[in-house]
Amino acid sequence: MRRRTALATLVAPSLAGAQPSVIRLVVPVAPGGSQDSVARLLARFMAGPLGQGIIVENRTGAAGNIGYEIIARARPDGLTIGAGSENLSINKALFPLLGFDPVEDVSPIAQVSRVPQCLAVRASSPAADLAGFLTLARRGPVAVGTGGNGSLAHMLQQVVRELAGVSWTHVPYRGGAPAVNDLIAGQIHAVMGNVGAVAEHIHSGLLRGIAVSSPGRIASLPEVPSFTEQGLPGAELLGWHGLVAPRASPPAVIHRLQEAALAAIRAPLVIERFASLGIEPDETGPAGLLARMRADAERWGAMVRRGALRAE
Secondary structure, three states, rough: HHHHHHHHHHHHHHHHHHEEEEEEEEEEEOOOOOHHHHHHHHHHHHHHHHOOOEEEEEEHHHHHHHHHHHHOOOOOOOOEEEEEEEEHHHHHHHHHOOOOOOOOEEEEEEEEEEEEEEEEEEOOOOOEEEEEEEEHHHHHHOEEEOOOOOOHHHHHHHHHHHHHHHHHHHHHEOOOOHHHHHHHHHOOOOOEEEEHHHHHHHHHEEEEEEOOOOOOOEEEEEOEOOOOOOOOOOOEEEEEEEEEEOOOOOHHHHHHHHEEEEEEEEHHHHHHHHHHHHEEEEEOHHHHHHHHHHHHHHHHHHHHOOOOOOOO
């Protein structure tokens, strides 16, 4: 025990202090989306407080699991961290045979944002609100697009279907933008996706917001009521962006990275950019984020076990 304590004492200061080595920030999605944008903002604004450069490395594929496995199997020395999101919990539920655990094999650093979802239709749709959209779904075939199987929007549209007792066809796309484009073109009836993917088109008058998944209304779409406000409690479902490190990363390393991340999201430019992406700042720490990840994994796992969700 004394030997372990001595080793910890020797190692912790070197990890917690300023390091000359560059930090690798693994992003499990392609460049261009909100998760990548948030990761790049963090890399830029954390570098100063840390006294280290941060290089963003996009490692995509297998619904994000390629990047997540790289993070999980990296050395817990603070030099490899990852961009985390709700997909850590979703993938744990959807892919039980990965060979690693996306929730338990990482060390949460911080949640830095909340990501509301929005159900949107074309402005010409007869559905003016949630009740109207559910009536439309009950009357005939309706197709709802999302950014892909295993996305939070995929989960949310299933939750709404179950809560409302309606049915429609889920149409998964390779990202939110293609789904929105097809909605505008009249190929599908609605989109469930990140607020940032639809807000511009709602403001321009091309689309109509039906409901948001936050408990109440949000600043970027104040005219769109929540699911709860329209009589569908239980559909409060927010995505998140944050940072994780490999499992067993020393507490001193996690604390140092957490402090730098929180300093970054308080920067005026980051606050402004978050608003433009339709996401809200959040400062949940490691313990709170781990609790959320575990609870979400159990929720999605229950849906998988009863056959309501599957990886396609």
